[in-house]
Amino acid sequence: MAQETDARQPPTASPAPARALLPFILPAVAVGVAAALVFVGVSAAAEKLQHLLWGPLPDALGVGRYSVAWMFAVLVASGIAVGLVVWKVPGHAGPDPATLGLDAPVMPPAVLPGLVLANALMLAGGPSLGPENPIIAVNVGLAVSLGTRLLPRTPDTLWPVLAEAATIGALFGTPVAAALVVSEALAGRPMRGRLWDNVFAPLTAGASGAMTTALVARPTLDLGLPAMGRPHPKDLLAGLVIASAAALLGMAAVYAFPYVHAGFRRLRHPMLMLPAGGVVLGALAALGGHLTLFKGLSEVGELARNPEGWSAGRFALMAVVKLAALVVAASCGFRGGRIFPAVFVGASLGLAAHALVPAVHPSLGVATGVLGMLLAITRQGWVSLFTAAVLVASPTILTLLCVASLPAWLLVTGRPQMQLRPDGSPVR
Known part of the structure; x- marks a missing residue:
């Protein structure tokens, strides 16, 4: 009888021996360090150009740094500059960015310089996109190209995973985000060995990328908002409402995305699409103000340093304008990611809730607003929870975030994503 009972037990995955994992450590560390240096290098170059465009140059010309005329001029010029890169540089800065997510395709090495240049020009010029998607794509391309040549015995499928994990670790300054993304990607897939055997090498790459960024650039996502005390029932209600409202607003942008993209595609040429996008972004910047420019971090x-400094209406206006700018920038051909602008939108919504109802703690408003917005824009549950939690660095808020994520996820799951197929239809 005991033997029969044992036979019915489900088989357990046997862990990979340590000696099978040890050969992956050195490649993972190398990819992690290199990916972080690429990210830091591109970001530093873009920041220097941004400082010039939005500081000494307008001062020398005698115009306001964030006057309406100057914002229009720089955004249109950015569209022209990126349009030239997409038109003339070999590889055309990669495929249509509206078709790309965090899981980047492997691009030929000849495409990567143009993609780096287009991303740096975009970051400096002010369109509302972040560095994540292009930097991940560049690091994936470099890792596959160099890794398969230098270590041909290493499985080809490992290099993209290492590069993605390393770049995410570098972007967020912690390997936890990379581990969560890899774990979410592995869900539902057949695996050999235990989960931690499969995430060992990506986690090593993510930790190396995060540590390199921490040593070189010292990034932080903590906004310095006051910590929450003991939660109350009203906090739970506020979190549920704010996260759900943010998710609904994010889904409005998701549903508009393919139509805005199709409108710009009718212009057909990058030297028409991108400058036209710059004009629309200039109009949005004039409406929302200079804080709605750039990636948003x-x-x-x-905003977080002075949560009482704007009215609820002004916070809400900045959130809507930033979200519209995100949709336009991602539709017209600028090369960039959507996570960091979505963080700005969600934080603005949360601060609007705090300004409207002072009983809503600002940390709770920001965290749940970011959570709902990221769930809609990225459809990455773990990354959304992690980002919302680290922004406020308040341990008591984590349980509230987990509860608030449930109705927000029900609002977004199974619906179109902010990513398109090559034919222009949304990915589900």
Whole structure:
């Protein structure tokens, strides 16, 4: 009888021997360090150009740094510059960015310089996109190209995973985000060995990338908002409402995305699409103000330093304008990611809730607003929870975030994503 019972037990995955994992450590560390240096290098170059475009240059010309005329001029010029790269540089800066997510395809090495240049020009010029998608694509291409040549015995499928994990670790300054993304990607797939055997090498790459970024650039996502005390029932209700409202607003942008993209595609040429996008972005910047420019991470820090400094209506206006700018920039051909602008949108919504109802703690408003917005824009549950939690660095808020994520996820799951197929139809 005991033997029969044992036979019915489900088989357990046997862990891979340590000696099978040890050969992956050195490649993972190398990819992690290299990916972080690429990210830091591109970001530093873009910041220097941004400082020039939005500082000494307008000062020398005698115009306001963030006057409406200057914002229009720089955004249109950015569209022209990126349009020239997409038109003339070999590889055309990669495929249509509206078709790309965090899981980047392997691009030929000849495409990567143009993609780096287009991303750096975009970051400096002010369109509302972040560095993540292009930098991941560049690091994936470099890792596959160099890794398969230098270590031909290493499985080809490992290099993209290492590069993605390393870049995500570098972007967020912690390997936890990379481990969560890899774990989510592995869900539902057949695996050999235990989960931690499969995430061992990506986690090593993510840790190496995060440590390199921490040593070189010292990044932080903590906004410095006051920590929450003991939660109350009203906090739970506020979190549920704010996260769900943010998810609904994000889904409005997701549903608009293919139509805005199709409108710009009718212009057919990058030298028409991107400058036209710059014109629309200039109009949005004139409406929302200079804080709605750029990827949004520094700007959301400025909002968080003074959560009482704007009215609820002004916070809401900045959130809507930033979200519209994100949709336009991602539709017209600028090369960039959507996570960091979505963080600004969600934080602005949360601060609008705090300004409207002062009983809503600002940390709770920001965290749940970011959570709902990221769930809609990225459809990455773990990354959304992790990003929302680290922004406020308040341990008591984590349970509230987990509960608030449930209705927000029900609002977004199974619906179109902010990513298109080559034919223009949305990915589900």
